[in-house]
Amino acid sequence: MPNTGAEDLRVDAARNYERVVVAADQAFEDVGPAVTLEEVARRAGVSVATVYRRFRNRDLLVRAVFKHVLVTEIEPAAAVETEDPWRDLVASVAATVEALARRQVVLALARESDAIDVETFHRYVQSMRRLLRRAADAGLVRPELEARDLAAVVVMALATVHPDDPGGVDRTRYLALLFDGLRPAPTRLPPPSAHTPGGE
Numbered sequence: 019m020p021n022t023g024a025e026d027l028r029v030d031a032a033r034n035y036e037r038v039v040v041a042a043d044q045a046f047e048d049v050g051p052a053v054t055l056e057e058v059a060r061r062a063g064v065s066v067a068t069v070y071r072r073f074r075n076r077d078l079l080v081r082a083v084f085k086h087v088l089v090t091e092i093e094p095a096a097a098v099e100t101e102d103p104w105r106d107l108v109a110s111v112a113a114t115v116e117a118l119a120r121r122q123v124v125l126a127l128a129r130e131s132d133a134i135d136v137e138t139f140h141r142y143v144q145s146m147r148r149l150l151r152r153a154a155d156a157g158l159v160r161p162e163l164e165a166r167d168l169a170a171v172v173v174m175a176l177a178t179v180h181p182d183d184p185g186g187v188d189r190t191r192y193l194a195l196l197f198d199g200l201r202p203a204p205t206r207l208p209p210p211s212a213h214t215p216g217g218e
Contacts, residue, residue, distance in 0.1 A: 037062040038069055039086045042079050046123040055079070077131035083124050084133045088142065091117045096145040103152040107159070108197055110149055111168055114142075115175045115193060119186060122179065143169055159200045162207050171196045 041062035045053045058079065059069040073079040095113035100106055118125050128134050147165040154161055174196060178188045 034062070034064050034068055035072060035082075038064060038072065039079075039082050043083045043086065043121070043124065046080075046083065046127065047121060051123055051127055076127070077133070080124060080127045080131050081133040083121075084128045085138065087117055087121065087124070088138065092142065093145050096149060099152075103149070103156045104158040107149045107153045107168075107200075110146065111171055111175075111197075112193060114172050115189060116186070118172070118176055119179045119189060125176070139169065157202065160202055160207060163200060164210065166210070167200075171200070 038058060042053075042058045045058050045061055049057060055069045055073065055076070056066050059066045062069070069079075073082065092114050095117075096110045098106060098109065143165045146168045150159065150163060150165050150168060153159040154163065171193075175189050175193045178192045179186070180188070183189070
């Protein structure tokens with residue numbers, strides 16, 4: 019007979035992991051960077067031991083939250099495909115900016131703890147490469163663009179996020195400006211450096 023007990027344990031562990039990460043995602047924004055693992059456990063409805071068993075410190079939890087956002091919000095947006103390659107590209111980049119703009123505490127902590135590592139950067143670049151290729155094949159973007167250029171657009175747009183603009187007026191304005199820079203132009207962009215953080 020199959021070992022259903024072991025299967026149940028794996029399912030419970032996966033469910034608890036998800037609950038902790040989701041609770042942490044909200045707790046960081048509600049409480050701030052000083053939120054404790056005990057508070058996360060309380061919000062997730064699990065024991066403190068469960069949290070400490072999976073995440074020995076806050077940095078590991080931040081990394082998990084950041085990757086959770088990437089997998090559940092950012093990558094699905096990049097997977098959407100319509101008959102308009104430009105709209106798909108713009109919508110995906112905008113969705114990335116919005117997802118991260120709503121998580122300023124997590125984003126700041128991720129930078130401090132190196133949660134945005136080479137692997138994470140590479141994963142995002144990979145998810146955007148198909149969208150960029152479709153738009154380039156349709157003649158809708160500069161042919162010299164690379165997928166990592168889109169990651170840079172995200173970073174630049176996030177630099178305009180600030181607490182006095184809860185509606186995101188500034189980031190909407192500057193994201194539109196950055197999108198215009200992706201369009202075909204009579205002059206080519208200067209070449210990028212040889213150093214590529216996520217691999218191109």
